[in-house]
Amino acid sequence: MTAELVLQSLLLGVLQGGVYALVACGLTLIYGVMRVINFAHAEFLTLGMYLAIAAWTAGGVSPYVAALFVFAVVGLLGAAAQWLVIRPALRHPQINQMLITIGLSTMMIGLMQLVWGPNNQVLNLPWSSATFELGAVRLTYVRTIAFAVAVLIAGAFWVFLKYTRLGMAMRAASQNPAAARLMGISVQRVNLVTFGVGTGLAALAGTLIAPAFFANPTFGTDYFILAAFVIVVLGTMGNFVGALIGGLLIGIAEGVGGLVFGPALRQLVSLLVFVVVLLFLPRGLFGGKVT
């Protein structure tokens, strides 16, 4: 266990964390505004990966160019899903809502498997495995770009929420739907946009990591959803700066945890952090609102 090894794990964790944070932003937004835990969130990320791969293999379009397009397409799909299956269930008991998003998750995995098959797919940019050195550490360009862009977008999103009319409407609806309605905000429309943007962000994260990972139908659920949930709780289900910082913390914890305890226990580290956070920090890192 050399210092370089620890530093390497740390930095890789940070890179991963940035992407986690972007995924969590969407999840946090959806929960914050609609009080729905979107168990299908990871599938939107996976879908983003697949679309990026398709754009590359079919038309040679770089994922970084396709990203915006993927965001829009998946965002629209997400909004459609919200309109069709989630909106009608908002009046129903919580457990129904949860199982509906679980059903959505299952259906999406099946659809992706039908279209793209169960085997791993890859997006091989000519420079996918190119690395650079930062001091004693070696990092890949793709992961670094993914991190940088993810953090940028998460930041832009936070600004959007804070300073634009739509963003404020979303925040109003999340804090007090009844009052928001009274003020003329269409909560239905806000929910629609929220779900679309949230899932779009997940897909966006997917395009960013497509050059760095193998895609398969259950990729999102296997590797990202757990971290996303942890971050959402850390970020108090609604606080985005918290989500960002939470993402970095989780990425680092996983990276270093994986180094210390071995790769098999990486998931366990996330889970334990999750459990601990749920218990001791249900208000997240910033004492924000709780359900």
Place this chain on the structure above:
Amino acid sequence: MTLLALEGVTKRFGGLTAVDGVSLAIEPGEIVGVIGPNGSGKTTLFATVSGFLRPEAGAIRLDGQSIVGLKPSRIAALGIARTFQVVQPFAGLTVRDNVVAGALRGGRESLADARRVADEVIARCGMEGDRNKLAGALPIVGRKRLEVARALATRPKLLLLDEVMAGLRPTEVDQAIELVRAIRASGVTVIVVEHLMRAVMALSERLYVLRTGALIAAGDPREVIRRPEVVEAYFGEAGHA
């Protein structure tokens, strides 16, 4: 022995002091009224006495025994029953089942006895016809009556009624007043929080007046409401009452 004694009870929410050093004493068998403008802390006081909130300072004693820090269910078991300002029925259960839930007294009664008591209370509160209706399907007056019936079924020593008359029509108010009197006659001490002056004056033997969390007057109802500080609390500030 004084049934309920409060000494210097204070409840704060962050920077807001909702109940400010309130002291009062309730003797067994009384009907005592508590009035005050909106936001004066009446409901907070009830919530604190019944254990849903914990006071920052002060003593609360039931029959000489301190009840501060006890769970609401424990306080209910000791003999304090309450209604909620916004009614809280068990909407998915029938009226009868609602009252039986109360009559069980947290396990001190058998189901058979509880059912018997529930039926009696339902009859006394005039809800016979609604017995098998779902509580959620009742109109507001029915739900308020149910709220009282359910609390009564616990056979309390002390009943806290939180604005039960709100939203009732004049004839319904008269019925409610009769019901409260009958409840007292059956041996239950009652504290009534009300906005409706007619009901307060008709029922209260003694009156406490709260304003922004503090007690500003106590005594004979007819005399108290004429005091300048009480009049000012209600009508002094423009637009408040």
Place this chain on the structure above:
Amino acid sequence: MTRRPFLADWLNWQAVVAFGFVVVTGLAGGFAGSDYFLQIMVLAVIYAAMGTAWSIAGGLSGLLLLGYISFFGIGAYVDGLLFTKYGVNPWLCLVIGAAVAAALAWLIALVTLRFGLSEDYFAMFTVALSQVLKYILLNWEFAGRATGVYLTVVKDDFATLSFVDRKPYLFIALALLALVILVNYAIQRSRFGYYLAAVRENENAAEALGIDASRAKTGAMVVSGALAGMIGAFYCQFATFIDPKQVFSLATNFEMLLGPVLGGRLSIVGPVFGAAFLKPLQDLLRGWLGGEADALYLVIYGAVLMVGILLLPKGFAAYVEAWHGRRYGNP
């Protein structure tokens, strides 16, 4: 007060129908030929029992107990390890499995109530915990890690709950289902049932009536957990092979909730018939489509789940209850 006919009471009617189902299934199983169908039947009964047990905490008590499989998996491993490593009698393991699961449930209740977790957080906590247990067992040498635990069964032996023939498993499973139905029924008839209903409907109002909500919820969790542990222990004997990914599977976890949610989690017939209908359907569909068309199965399954929940928010039993009310002239 006149005595109403026994069946005019919705709960009694349900109990009769549910036990009737147990008997009919037993008879059908007795005459069934193929092992394949028996397998499906046993699993359906196991799911029915799990669903009915879950609905004590998740239905009657209204707890958002999303991660339920923890108790099942624990029970399975208790049986698997105690039997294979220490030769503890499997029948006894049913009881020990129940006890260990009950202890876990009690702990979860204690922790989540003490930390005041909200509903959503409680749901996620229970889900996360199930996966924590999975990963712990995946890395535990003694429990066989990813390979899991194997039972060897050479001949029928009632004393050790081991059979080559599938039929005895069906009868035992049905006995366990009958037990679960009985427990559910007894609770709904008792004072405890009133506490759970009150806490479910309105926790504050329940507290104001002298009902200790924390104790009621803990009780519900313990009962549901214990029953699941017992069923899990039985499953180990039946399946003769368990591994962490199987008995702590999130997919299986959610599948087990379909019965009560689509069937009606406040009822008895809901979970029983919900599982009895859905599980075999699922198995047959998977068997028919399976392999290559596994993806198609997932699509259909997901779609049916969503549509089902949207169409039957309170579960199918709500309609049955309405019919029952009309049939027996209940107000």
